[in-house]
Amino acid sequence: MTAFDLGPALLFVPADRPDRYAKAYERSDAIIIDLEDAVAPQDRQTARTALGDHLTEISADAAARTVIRINPVDDPDFSDDIALLRGTQVQYVMVPKVESAADIEQVAAALPGISLLALCETAAGIIESYAIAKHPAVGALMWGSEDLMVSTGGSASRDDNGTYRDAPRFARAQVLLAAAAAGKASIDTIHTDLSPTRQFIAEAQDAVATGWTAKACIHPAQVEVIRDAYTPTDDQIEYARALLAETKHHGGVFQFRGSMVDGPLIAHAQTLVNRAEKLDR
Secondary structure, X not given: OOOOOOOOEEEEEEOOOHHHHHHHHHHOOEEEEEOOXXXXXXXXXXXXXXXHHHHHHOOHHHHOOEEEEOOOOOOOOHHHHHHHHOOOOOOEEEEOOOOOHHHHHHHHHHOOOXXXXXXXXXXXXXXXXXXXXXXXXXXXXXXXXXXXXXXXXXXXXXXXXOOEOHHHHHHHHHHHHXXXXXXXXXXXXOOOOOOOOHHHHHHHHHHHHHOOOEEEEOOHHHHHHHHHHHOOOHHHHHHHHHHHHHHHHXXXXXXXXXXXXXXXXHHHHHHHHHHHHHOOO
């Protein structure tokens, strides 16, 4: 299975819009070419043809930055999606509406060696997220709010001020914890605000603070909001590196720049430095 090395900004692009592929690669860290929700059912064969042409020409570098979202395992288009991807350079496949480890096993058996990004976006999928995360073919978990509301019979995932209601807020935390407990990457869901609204910026910053590996988006303009949130400031990098250097002189809890430092704070500093290095800071 391919290790997850994508992010922090993953940009969705409809599979039936190959004219947008190149721009998506230029603007984001990785792209998710979508054969599911972004494509009308009657257009999916055309989308597969366009995607198939793309995959025959794709470079190794682009392939390493490409995720294909297929249709759910119980969808009539599933088998055609699988047939399209066999024998290609694709390394990551997103499986939507996953509700059990058995769903993942079905895809893993059909596409061995590919890292599966399990999208938990129904009530059943949220409840089973830890079992799903533990499957060896799973490289990351993602959650989705609007399909979750469909599965609960709800009509809106957010209240009037843009804050998630209780059920999606629980689901978000559940998927993050399931991924972390299984040692897998985690992908926060999209935000529908295309401009950098205060609420969108705050959500991206929260994704970083709580430990999401990456965040998905649906428009190139959203990429910079996510990248900005994941990019540590110069002061944060300097502090973290200085703190880590100081640990060499101590065997336990110690004082650093007026604060007490212990194991968790050292781990936080290492996480920040790792993120900075990944972003070439």
